[in-house]
Amino acid sequence: MTIPPPLSIRALDLIGNTPLVRLEGPSREAGCDIFGKCEFLNPGASVKDRAALGIVRDAEARGELEPGGCVVEGTAGNTGIGLALVCNALGYRCIIVMPDNQSREKTDTLLALGAELVLVPPTKYSDCNHFVHTSRRLAEETPGAVWANQFDNIANRRAHIETTAPEIWAQMDGRIDGFTCAAGTGGTIAGVGLGLKERDENVVVALTDPHGAALYEYYAHGELKAEGRSVAEGIGQGRITGNLDGAAIDTQFRVSDAEGLAWVDRLLREEGLCLGLSSGINVAGAVMLGRLLAAQGRPKARVATILCDTGFRYLSTLYNPEWVAAQGLPPIGRPGRD
Numbered sequence: 001m002t003i004p005p006p007l008s009i010r011a012l013d014l015i016g017n018t019p020l021v022r023l024e025g026p027s028r029e030a031g032c033d034i035f036g037k038c039e040f041l042n043p044g045a046s047v048k049d050r051a052a053l054g055i056v057r058d059a060e061a062r063g064e065l066e067p068g069g070c071v072v073e074g075t076a077g078n079t080g081i082g083l084a085l086v087c088n089a090l091g092y093r094c095i096i097v098m099p100d101n102q103s104r105e106k107t108d109t110l111l112a113l114g115a116e117l118v119l120v121p122p123t124k125y126s127d128c129n130h131f132v133h134t135s136r137r138l139a140e141e142t143p144g145a146v147w148a149n150q151f152d153n154i155a156n157r158r159a160h161i162e163t164t165a166p167e168i169w170a171q172m173d174g175r176i177d178g179f180t181c182a183a184g185t186g187g188t189i190a191g192v193g194l195g196l197k198e199r200d201e202n203v204v205v206a207l208t209d210p211h212g213a214a215l216y217e218y219y220a221h222g223e224l225k226a227e228g229r230s231v232a233e234g235i236g237q238g239r240i241t242g243n244l245d246g247a248a249i250d251t252q253f254r255v256s257d258a259e260g261l262a263w264v265d266r267l268l269r270e271e272g273l274c275l276g277l278s279s280g281i282n283v284a285g286a287v288m289l290g291r292l293l294a295a296q297g298r299p300k301a302r303v304a305t306i307l308c309d310t311g312f313r314y315l316s317t318l319y320n321p322e323w324v325a326a327q328g329l330p331p332i333g334r335p336g337r338d
């Protein structure tokens with residue numbers, strides 16, 4: 001990993017090379033050192049900028065994406081934001097297909113960034129009109145277009161093998177005992193896990209799964225089975241995606257929204273970090289991993305996790321006490337509360 005000298009930095013070089021911070025509260029709770037990779041500092045304010053850039057560069061390298069071409073994806077979230085920015089920087093059209101029941105903030109954000117939006121009625125994944133299938137068809141029908149296909153396109157996890165993992169390794173001086181995060185596409189957990197194990201096979205890689213996802217049961221008992229529900233955006237997977245296929249997962253935890261939200265609250269009030277719910281769930285998992293390693297005779301372990309996106313993306317939801325109360329969850333970010 002090389003950091004270019006300042007005067008030759010281009011906008012796309014701002015993706016990645018994020019800082020790693022020691023998280024004081026989580027470290028105290030777990031009795032070990034817990035570090036968070038600040039992915040909310042990417043230009044699109046999430047970890048998905050890395051996957052967006054990796055997918056676009058891979059399509060270029062394979063000759064599928066040519067100058068003036070177009071990138072199409074079905075996504076309602078951070079990947080669309082990352083793709084829109086990367087496409088602007090490289091002169092490509094960007095078409096995002098999403099269900100028409102998403103928040104106004106999401107549509108407004110994608111439109112503001114210059115993506116062309118195609119809204120379709122929400123429907124089951126098995127329906128051929130689902131937004132993911134629609135995006136694939138649209139890519140096939142549009143001249144010069146490629147389908148990003150973030151779930152099964154392993155250029156996604158390769159971006160983490162080639163950038164996120166070596167960055168964490170270097171930032172921790174090659175002394176890391178465990179890594180954990182949740183999975184959406186699975187690109188981050190699979191890519192960082194494989195990249196760290198390449199350097200030290202003893203690094204324990206743990207999946208932290210939200211409720212409502214099927215991967216905890218799969219890694220624990222070999223069966224894809226979901227339980228409960230979660231309001232966390234961007235995570236919670238029901239199948240073994242192309243990016244998860246062959247991932248090295250040693251152990252797994254299940255974390256509730258209330259547990260994740262408690263960490264979102266503490267990280268904001270105690271450390272000044274305003275983050276989304278997947279980050280809180282990841283930190284809850286990192287505390288569990290630190291305790292597990294201590295119980296296995298590895299006290300003072302060094303554990304890393306991902307701070308996936310900014311909390312500013314959730315002002316009308318997570319940071320809105322009325323919305324949170326309607327979900328039956330405790331409010332966050334209000335000083336003076338017990």
Ligand code: PMP
Nearest residue numbers: 183184185186187188234278308
């Ligand atoms: N957190 C957030 C907020 C996300 O948008 C995503 C991406 N879906 C993830 C976590 C999980 O990342 P990945 O797709 O690499 O599993």
